[in-house]
Amino acid sequence: MTDDLIDRIYECAVVPELWPQVLNDLAGLADARGGLVFSARRTVCWSASGRVQDLFEEYFEDDWFSRCTRRVCSMRAEKPSFFVEHDFWTDDQLREDPMYRDLFRPHGVGWGTWTGLRMPTGDEIVVSIERPFERGPVEREHIDRLNEIRPHLVRSALVSGRMELQRAKGATDALTVLGLPALLVDARGRVLEANPMIEALDGQIRFGLGEAIVLADQKAQAKLTVALSAIEAAPILASCSIPLRDEDGRANALLHMMPIRRSAHDIMGQSYALLLLTPINPGRAPNADLLKTLFNLSPSEVRIAKGMAKGETLDELAERGGVSKNTVRSQLRSVLEKTGCKRQAEVAALLTRLSIAP
Numbered sequence: 001m002t003d004d005l006i007d008r009i010y011e012c013a014v015v016p017e018l019w020p021q022v023l024n025d026l027a028g029l030a031d032a033r034g035g036l037v038f039s040a041r042r043t044v045c046w047s048a049s050g051r052v053q054d055l056f057e058e059y060f061e062d063d064w065f066s067r068c069t070r071r072v073c074s075m076r077a078e079k080p081s082f083f084v085e086h087d088f089w090t091d092d093q094l095r096e097d098p099m100y101r102d103l104f105r106p107h108g109v110g111w112g113t114w115t116g117l118r119m120p121t122g123d124e125i126v127v128s129i130e131r132p133f134e135r136g137p138v139e140r141e142h143i144d145r146l147n148e149i150r151p152h153l154v155r156s157a158l159v160s161g162r163m164e165l166q167r168a169k170g171a172t173d174a175l176t177v178l179g180l181p182a183l184l185v186d187a188r189g190r191v192l193e194a195n196p197m198i199e200a201l202d203g204q205i206r207f208g209l210g211e212a213i214v215l216a217d218q219k220a221q222a223k224l225t226v227a228l229s230a231i232e233a234a235p236i237l238a239s240c241s242i243p244l245r246d247e248d249g250r251a252n253a254l255l256h257m258m259p260i261r262r263s264a265h266d267i268m269g270q271s272y273a274l275l276l277l278t279p280i281n282p283g284r285a286p287n288a289d290l291l292k293t294l295f296n297l298s299p300s301e302v303r304i305a306k307g308m309a310k311g312e313t314l315d316e317l318a319e320r321g322g323v324s325k326n327t328v329r330s331q332l333r334s335v336l337e338k339t340g341c342k343r344q345a346e347v348a349a350l351l352t353r354l355s356i357a358p
Contacts, residue, residue, distance in 0.1 A: 002149065009152050010239070011262040013159035013274070014174055017167060018263075019047035023129075026149075030113060030142035032131040037153070039161020040065075040124040047165055052130050055107045064099055071126060074116040080302070082115045082129075082146045084138050105133055113138040113146060117154050121180065121278050125157045152239060155258055159276065171268045180278060181205075184260070184271035187231045189213045189224070192271050201277070204244055204253065213275070217245045219342070220255065227257050231272045241295060243339060244277075249346065253277050295338045304331045305339075308348045 005025055012018045023035030027049060034052035039045050044065060048056040059065065073088045085094055094100050094110075104110045114128035129146070131138055159178065168174035175182045175195035183194035183205075191211045198205060206214045215221040220242045227240050239258055243251040256276045260268045268274070297305060300321070307317045314332070318325045332344065341347045 002145075006149055006152050007261045009149065009156045010259055011264045013156040013258060014163070014168060014260075014264045014267050015262075016047060016160040016163065016165040019160070019165070020049045020053075023047070023127075024049040024051070026127075026146065027129050027131075029145050030129050030131065030138050031135065032112070032129045032138070033109060035127065035129045037127050037157050037160075038125075039157055039165075040126075041122055041161070043164070045161050045165040052107075052109070055103070055109065055130070058107075059103065062103075064103055068099060069097060070099075070112075070114055070128070071116055074114060074126070075118060075124070080117075080150070080299075082113045082143045082150065084113050084143065085111065086137060104130075108132055111135065111137045113143055115146075115150055115153075119154075119158060119278060121158075123158055123161060125154055125161065127153050127157065155239060155241075155256060158256075159258065159274070168267050171271065174267060178276065180276055182274065182276045183213070184268055185213055185228070185273050185275060186270070187228060187272045189228050192269065198277075204246075215244065215255075217243075220244050224255070224257070228273070231259055253279055297335065297338060301331050301335050301338070304328065305335050305347060308332075308335075308344055311348070 005022070008018065008022050008025075012022055019037055023037060027033060027035045034049035036046060036048045036052065036056050038047075044060065046056065046060065059068075065071070069088075070083075074083050077083065077087075089097065100110055104112075109130040110133035111131040112128055113131075114126060116124065116126040118124050127150075129138070162178045162180065163174065164177075166177075168177060171184060171193050175184070175193060178195070181195065181197040181201055183198050184192045186192060189212045191207050191213050194207075204216050206216070213224070215224060223240070223242050227242075240256075242255045242257070244253045244255055245251050254277065256278065258274045258276070260271045260274060265271070303321060304317060307320070312320070314325055314328050318328045321328070335347060336342065336344075339347055
């Protein structure tokens with residue numbers, strides 16, 4: 001079921017009216033009542049499954065959004081995960097919390113699991129799953145299942161949020177509404193359609209022989225070629241984020257690749273993948289949640305990556321993590337592979353430029 005569900009999650013990226021059923025199926029993974037997805041940038045766009053629709057209409061109409069303790073706590077957390085109430089509050093604190101006391105529990109819910117992420121573009125994305133109060137807190141095994149598909153949820157929600165949860169009239173309309181450099185390609189990397197923002201990036205992205213996409217960053221090109229080759233055989237594995245570097249080797253953008261699935265072809269034609277660029281803004285320290293989501297790093301790999309960005313040695317990383325130096329070397333090799341880097345210094349340079357745009 002998981003592969004089919006991930007397929008449908010990516011379908012929602014450009015067919016957002018399908019979110020309610022997908023959210024309902026996500027709720028089923030946690031023995032819950034229903035779910036919500038929202039994306040906030042200049043405005044808030046949201047969608048919820050039928051059994052919690054009334055709850056979230058009240059949540060947004062009565063401006064619980066601006067007072068939501070869940071959202072604030074999850075955005076501040078370094079851990080890239082779905083969270084539950086007891087990660088942040090005691091039972092006594094929950095009983096006194098206005099949102100739980102005056103909104104959730106009167107609607108028959110009051111236990112849930114949720115995740116949030118701020119993208120480098122400034123987009124704030126949240127997915128929450130709500131469980132009936134009498135059922136009790138969400139168990140760890142359910143959270144683990146949701147965490148497996150979390151990166152796919154975030155990527156898809158970024159696209160559908162950028163489109164303000166409205167079905168595009170066609171591929172041209174979709175690429176225009178996104179408001180970010182974007183293009184559609186087939187399995188061979190041939191560009192089928194691109195918006196004007198892509199055309200302005202001639203220094204980084206060019207259209208070569210047969211309209212094939214050509215990246216100025218050769219390391220990124222190699223990683224993109226591998227991802228494209230997986231579209232037909234393993235479309236879920238083809239979803240990835242690839243750093244693009246300038247002539248001086250500094251990463252200044254991320255290229256997100258998302259497969260076009262199922263009825264999304266009705267809008268995007270016979271495209272195989274959507275490629276979307278988001279900027280990288282210089283910052284002092286990488287965000288663990290962002291690293292996990294964009295590069296599919298494990299928690300131990302995130303620790304290694306953040307340590308490298310701080311200039312820690314292999315010995316220091318091994319001692320702090322309570323593991324052997326050989327284990328650290330193995331984790332480092334994995335980080336290099338996933339980020340498309342060849343040397344530790346390249347990883348540090350990339351990660352120290354990742355920040356959250358204001």
